[in-house]
Amino acid sequence: MTQHPTPDERRPANRGPKAAAGNRAALVAAAREIYAVHGLDAPLSGIARRAGVGQGVLYRHFPDRDAIASAVLEENVRQVEEAAADEGVTFAGVLGVVTWHLAQSAAFIGLLHADGANGRLRAHASAQDLSERFERALRGCLPDGHRLGAPQTPEAPETRGIPAAADPSEDLMLAVAMVSGAVTGPTPEDRERRALAAWRLLGITVGPVAPFKG
Amino acid sequence: MTQHPTPDERRPANRGPKAAAGNRAALVAAAREIYAVHGLDAPLSGIARRAGVGQGVLYRHFPDRDAIASAVLEENVRQVEEAAADEGVTFAGVLGVVTWHLAQSAAFIGLLHADGANGRLRAHASAQDLSERFERALRGCLPDGHRLGAPQTPEAPETRGIPAAADPSEDLMLAVAMVSGAVTGPTPEDRERRALAAWRLLGITVGPVAPFKG
C-alpha cells in the first residue's frame, strides 16, 4: 500500500538464485571483516554493503543479528573441530589453531564472552551450541592427566593455598577465555603475540600458530 | 490561591550551584549501575534519568560519552591506587582489590579491553591515562624479583620452550587482562569465582577480595 518497490529505472542486476550460496558466503566473510574492525555491534547495513548485496539478502539468509554472528563463529569452531579431528593431532597443535582464530577474529573472542551480560551475542541458542562444540573439540585432544596452570608443578601446589579445579576441562575453557582476554591490539600480529604470551603465563605450550596444521 | 508566587511553572526547582557537585557524583554512580547491567553502550538518557537530572546536566559535566565512562573508571583506578599506596600493603592484597573491581564493574573490565578494535571505549586520551595509572599502581607494589606464570617455578622453565617476557611488568598487565577475560557471568559472585580461578591458573595468590583493605 505504502511501498514504492522501485520507482522504475533499471535495477543493478539480479544475479539470480545461483548467487544465493555465494551471497551467503560473501555475507559471512564481510561480517567477519566488519566485526574485526567495528566489533559485533557493527551496523548490519555495512555488512550487506561490503558483501555487495542488498539489505534484504542479509535478512533472507540470517533472520537476526545473532544469526549472522553465529554463522561467522560457526566457521571458526568448525575449523577447530577439524583440526582436533585430525590424525596424530597434538593438544598443542589444536591450541595453535585456536590461538590463530583468537588472533584473527574479534567475533571469535566474543564467543567466549557470550554471557548476555554485556550486550554482545545474546544467550542465543546457537551461541550456546557453538560454545559446547568448541569445548568438546578441545577436550577431545586433551592429553590424559593433563592439568592446567601452575598447580601442575611437582612441588606441593597446595602450599600456595590454591585449590585445584573441580573439573580439569573447566579449567581448559577458562584458560581459553583468559587468553581471549589478553588478545587485544590493532593488528592480528599484535594479537597473536599477546596470545602466545598469555599461553606462556599459563605454562602451556602452544604449537605452530596457523589455520591449517603444518 | 494560598499558594505562593509559584516560582515559575512546575520546574523541579533549580537547586542552584551547590547541587553541581552532587549531580556529578550522582551521574557517575548512576552510570556505574547502568553500565553494570547494560554495558558501556547503554543509552546516556538512562544514566541521566537514574541520576535524577536532566540530559543537559550530563553534558555539562561530561562533554561526550567517553567522558562519563572515564569518570566511572577513574573511581576504580583511584581506589586501586589508594590500596596500593597503603602502608604495609602486599601485592596479593592489591590484586584482591583489583579482583573485586573486575568482578563488580563491567566498565572496569572494558578498560582493559580498550583497544578501539572492539567498539568499546575508544582510544580516548583519558582511557590511556587511566590505564597507565592503573599499571603504575600495580607495579609499585610488585615484590622484587617477582615473576609471573609457570616459568617462575624453580625447575628450568626454558625446558618447556617458553621464553620469558622481555619485561616482567608487561606480564603483570597481561595477567590482569587475562583475568578480566575470564570474568564473565551474570552476578558479581559468579564473576568473582571465575576471577579467582583465573588467578589460580596463573599461579598467583590473591589476597582477600574486598573493596577496602582489611
Added chain:
Amino acid sequence: MTQHPTPDERRPANRGPKAAAGNRAALVAAAREIYAVHGLDAPLSGIARRAGVGQGVLYRHFPDRDAIASAVLEENVRQVEEAAADEGVTFAGVLGVVTWHLAQSAAFIGLLHADGANGRLRAHASAQDLSERFERALRGCLPDGHRLGAPQTPEAPETRGIPAAADPSEDLMLAVAMVSGAVTGPTPEDRERRALAAWRLLGITVGPVAPFKG
C-alpha cells in the same frame, strides 16, 4: 557509538520546551488530517512532517502508533461527551454530533471497527476505554423506553419474526456501527449525506449535524 547526531551545520531552530503543548496539538491535528486521507495505517513520518516537527517529537508524545490514534479519537469522544452533558440536550441532538464526527473523521469510524481482526487500531487498552466512554455518553441521553429499529412500530413486529434485542443500549451501539459502515465517500459532504440516509433507514431522527449544538 554508531550515531551521527548531526554532522554539524545549523539546526532548523529548536523552538524550545514552550512549544511542547503546541506540538502535541499540531501532531493530533496533523494525524487527523492524514488519517482522513490515508487511513489509520498512514506512515507516521508523514504526520510528523505535516505537524512541522521532527520524528522524535512524535515519539516523545506518543510512544506508539496506537497512542496517536487514540489521542485523535479522544478528541472526538470528548466532544460527544460534552454534547451529551449539555443542558437540555436531546437524543437527536447528540446523534447529530455523532454524525458529524462520523462524517469528518476516518479515524473515528475506525474506532467502531476496532476489533483487532482487521489490522486497524489494535485491541489497545485506550481504544477499549474510548469505546466505553462513547457508549456511556450516548446511552446517557437515550430517551426512556426508547427502542431502535422498525420493530418499535405498533403493529405486531413479531409477525415478521424479528426478535427484539436483549439490551436496547446494545442496539444503540450497533446502530452507530451501522451508520459508520454507511459512511463512505470522498468528501465529508458525501459522507454526511450517506450518514443521514443511514439514520433514516434505521427510523431514527437526527438533529442538526454540527460539531457544536446550535
Added chain:
Amino acid sequence: MTQHPTPDERRPANRGPKAAAGNRAALVAAAREIYAVHGLDAPLSGIARRAGVGQGVLYRHFPDRDAIASAVLEENVRQVEEAAADEGVTFAGVLGVVTWHLAQSAAFIGLLHADGANGRLRAHASAQDLSERFERALRGCLPDGHRLGAPQTPEAPETRGIPAAADPSEDLMLAVAMVSGAVTGPTPEDRERRALAAWRLLGITVGPVAPFKG
C-alpha cells in the same frame, strides 16, 4: 548412485502448465484465508506461501495486489449472483447468502468500503465492476414496491420528517453497507449474530444464512 538423472537440483518440480489453473485457485483460496485473519493489507508473500507456490506465480496470475483481492471478491459476488439467479429465490434468501459472505469474509466487507479513502482496495476498475454486479444481483430479486427502513411502516413516515430515498435500490446498497459496518467480532459466529441483529434493526427479514440456498 542409483538415483536417476536428478532432473535438475532440488527444484520442487515444475508441475507444468496443467498446474496453472490449480495454482490460481490455490492462490485465491489462500488469499481469502489470509485476508480473514490479517485483513486486506496482509503481505503477499504469505499468500504465496500458503498457496504453496512461489512469489512469481502470484504475479503471473495477478499483476498487482488489487487483482488478487478482486479475484477473492469475485468469488463472493459470483455466489451471490448464483443465488439470485436461482428459480424461486426470495429476497430474504439472497440476503441470507449475502449475510453469510459478510460474516465469513473480511475482504467482502472491504468491498463495500472500497472508496479509496481508507487505504483499502483502491478505486480499482474491477472493484467498481464487482460492486455493480453485486448491486444488480441484489436489485434483481427485490420484491416490487419494496421499501427499506422505517418509512415503509403504514403510519405516515413523513410526519417524522424523513424524506424517502430518491432511489430505492440505493437504499438497498446502503443497507448492505450498514450491515457490513455492524459485522465485527473475532469469529464468524460473532459476526453472523451481529449481522442478523443489524438486519433486524433495519426491519428486514433475512432468510437462512448459509453459503448455499436451502
Added chain:
DNA sequence: AATGAATGAGGATTCATTCAT
C-alpha cells in the same frame, strides 16, 4: 546552573516487485 523538549541522522526491518535459472 538545570531542565527536558526538539532535532534528525542512522540503523533495523519489511515487503512489493523483478528476473535468472
Added chain:
DNA sequence: GATGAATGAATCCTCATTCAT
C-alpha cells in the same frame, strides 16, 4: 510455466546532542 533469491525504497524507531527557557 515455476521457483524463490535479489533488490532496495520506505517505514519504524532510537538516541546523541543542542538549546530555549
